Amino acid sequence: MLKLFDAQQIKAMDTCTVEKQDIQSVDLMERASLALFESLCHLLDEDSHIVIFAGSGNNGGDALALARMLLTKHFSVDVYLINPNGILSADCAANKARLERLLYINEIRSDKDIPQIEKGSVVIDGIFGSGLNRPLSDIYLQIVSVINNSGSIVYSIDIPSGLFVEDNSMNNPDGIVKADRVFSFQFPKLSLLLPENADYCSHLTILDIGLCSECIDEQFSDYSCIERRDIEPMLKKRNTFAHKGVFGHALIFAGSFGKIGAAVLSARACLRAGVGLLTMRIPSCGVEILQTAVPEAMVSAEEEKEWLSGVGGISDKMTIGIGPGIGLCQVTGDLLKTLLTVSSKPMVIDADALNLIAKDESLKLLIPKESILTPHPVELDRLIGCRCLSGYERLQKAREFAETYSVYVVLKGAYTATITPEKKVFFNSTGNPGMATAGSGDVLTGVITSLLAQKYSPFESAVFGVYLHGSAGDFAAKSKSVYSLLASDIIGYLGKAYRGIEKR
Numbered sequence: 001m002l003k004l005f006d007a008q009q010i011k012a013m014d015t016c017t018v019e020k021q022d023i024q025s026v027d028l029m030e031r032a033s034l035a036l037f038e039s040l041c042h043l044l045d046e047d048s049h050i051v052i053f054a055g056s057g058n059n060g061g062d063a064l065a066l067a068r069m070l071l072t073k074h075f076s077v078d079v080y081l082i083n084p085n086g087i088l089s090a091d092c093a094a095n096k097a098r099l100e101r102l103l104y105i106n107e108i109r110s111d112k113d114i115p116q117i118e119k120g121s122v123v124i125d126g127i128f129g130s131g132l133n134r135p136l137s138d139i140y141l142q143i144v145s146v147i148n149n150s151g152s153i154v155y156s157i158d159i160p161s162g163l164f165v166e167d168n169s170m171n172n173p174d175g176i177v178k179a180d181r182v183f184s185f186q187f188p189k190l191s192l193l194l195p196e197n198a199d200y201c202s203h204l205t206i207l208d209i210g211l212c213s214e215c216i217d218e219q220f221s222d223y224s225c226i227e228r229r230d231i232e233p234m235l236k237k238r239n240t241f242a243h244k245g246v247f248g249h250a251l252i253f254a255g256s257f258g259k260i261g262a263a264v265l266s267a268r269a270c271l272r273a274g275v276g277l278l279t280m281r282i283p284s285c286g287v288e289i290l291q292t293a294v295p296e297a298m299v300s301a302e303e304e305k306e307w308l309s310g311v312g313g314i315s316d317k318m319t320i321g322i323g324p325g326i327g328l329c330q331v332t333g334d335l336l337k338t339l340l341t342v343s344s345k346p347m348v349i350d351a352d353a354l355n356l357i358a359k360d361e362s363l364k365l366l367i368p369k370e371s372i373l374t375p376h377p378v379e380l381d382r383l384i385g386c387r388c389l390s391g392y393e394r395l396q397k398a399r400e401f402a403e404t405y406s407v408y409v410v411l412k413g414a415y416t417a418t419i420t421p422e423k424k425v426f427f428n429s430t431g432n433p434g435m436a437t438a439g440s441g442d443v444l445t446g447v448i449t450s451l452l453a454q455k456y457s458p459f460e461s462a463v464f465g466v467y468l469h470g471s472a473g474d475f476a477a478k479s480k481s482v483y484s485l486l487a488s489d490i491i492g493y494l495g496k497a498y499r500g501i502e503k504r
């Protein structure tokens with residue numbers, strides 16, 4: 001699991017590593033720059049012209065060290081050191097001295113020193129890193145504007161200059177470098193996983209710079225990224241004598257007139273994710289459709305033709321999922337209230353079930369503890385009753401919600417965040433923009449309900465389900481492209497996603 005840290009913690013680990021490994025901080029800088037150099041070389045052409053912008057802190061020091069390494073490979077390099085106050089950090093100064101022996105360093109002290117960037121150049125952005133402590137102003141704003149308007153490929157060191165590591169709600173969007181790729185040292189930065197910062201980082205590479213693992217373990221973090229190696233041990237092996245009774249009985253409430261497709265998608269996904277038995281509670285207009293499309297599912301038909309109004313037959317043995325395509329009828333809201341009142345086991349709550357809860361404050365208190373709620377950002381805003389201005393704010397509100405109601409919140413997006421009742425956040429690493437298509441959320445509900453029915457813990461059901469769903473989406477995108485991917489394709493590749501986890 002990759003932990004994410006704030007700027008102070010990064011500095012603390014830096015200092016701790018230097019002490020524990022008995023090295024100088026400039027040696028750690030050299031190691032970081034070397035990792036960057038090696039990774040960057042794969043992306044450069046022999047005749048690339050490289051324009052490096054270095055700031056006065058350690059991010060600038062990295063950039064100057066990188067320039068020296070690029071010169072050893074005979075790249076054409078121009079270096080601009082932005083030094084309006086004439087004060088450099090010690091390691092930046094040391095690297096300036098080393099580079100000066102090899103190359104003339106242009107210094108930018110006022111706006112008249114700002115260069116035009118030659119067309120076709122590659123820009124390296126080493127102006128500010130994790131030490132940024134205020135939004136950019138003056139000369140820095142002008143330089144960022146020159147970089148962003150240069151039409152060049154831009155690679156940022158550690159983080160796009162001008163972007164804060166965590167909260168950018170008060171930042172100036174014009175003062176942030178838009179990078180084609182960010183090379184982040186050791187850990188992703190939280191801000192790079194939030195949707196409002198998508199423009200500043202098209203691709204992300206994490207570079208291992210050998211920070212001391214003891215120093216990393218000492219630092220507490222509420223945020224981490226789930227990797228394949230965290231998921232693999234969660235997979236439950238199936239024994240030879242297993243029978244369908246072992247793998248749980250899911251009961252999914254889904255569909256309304258015109259939205260029976262949502263029920264079909266969640267049913268198929270639930271079965272493909274491995275549940276033993278599945279009953280679908282749907283309005284009677286959907287019975288034929290569902291029985292034809294998903295013969296493996298049982299149907300509990302609602303008396304009402306077009307929407308759900310009654311809970312039907314439920315038992316304690318069943319694991320409930322509710323929401324896909326159910327609509328917002330009052331009678332469906334009443335059903336939800338009954339269901340929340342009579343159930344004490346964790347359930348999966350999605351889509352219109354979340355919208356119904358948002359409309360009736362009293363329902364929130366009835367949600368069984370440890371239930372899994374799967375809102376997309378708009379559903380989350382409705383649930384908490386306010387329109388969040390940034391992904392960062394939304395994440396904090398979702399954490400408060402998870403704690404207040406003792407539930408797991410799966411906040412969906414490019415990096416879906418599973419938030420625990422303890423307010424810990426686990427970002428997912430699979431998935432792609434092809435999944436931004438109708439019905440992929442219904443598929444996720446089916447998958448998570450299936451895992452919960454198979455006795456995965458609520459936490460495992462959420463993070464494992466999100467990972468599996470994203471991984472199936474990645475296989476689907478490889479085959480169908482991100483443009484043509486359908487939610488059904490995700491279901492079709494769930495088997496391959498399981499194989500991917502089971503293989504290693």
Ligand SMILES: NC(=O)C1=CN([C@@H]2O[C@H](COP(=O)(O)OP(=O)(O)OC[C@H]3O[C@@H](n4cnc5c(N)ncnc54)[C@H](OP(=O)(O)O)[C@@H]3O)[C@@H](O)[C@H]2O)[C@@H](O)CC1
Pocket residue numbers: 010011013014028029032055056057058059060061062089127128129130131132133134135136137140157158159185209211
């Ligand atoms: N992770 C690791 O372990 C490793 C990290 N390494 C590298 O170190 C980087 C962090 O370096 P850093 O701490 O020196 O901060 P960095 O961002 O270069 O400069 C901050 C300076 O700028 C200033 N300043 C701030 N905001 C400003 C503004 N808006 N406008 C103008 N000035 C502003 C502020 O000074 P102030 O003006 O506040 O006195 C401060 O002195 C990190 O990102 C990575 O690249 C590797 O070398 C080794 C391993």
Ligand SMILES: Nc1ncnc2c1ncn2[C@@H]1O[C@H](COP(=O)(O)OP(=O)(O)O)[C@@H](O)[C@H]1O
Pocket residue numbers: 376412413414415416430431432433434435436437438439440441442443444469
């Ligand atoms: N750009 C993206 N990258 C990765 N996953 C994505 C992306 N866009 C959407 N998804 C995933 O697709 C699903 C969409 O869910 P949702 O918005 O509820 O769709 P629907 O309501 O159409 O079923 C979520 O699991 C989300 O994480």
Ligand SMILES: [K+]
Pocket residue numbers: 059125126127128129156157158159160161
């Ligand atoms: K940078």
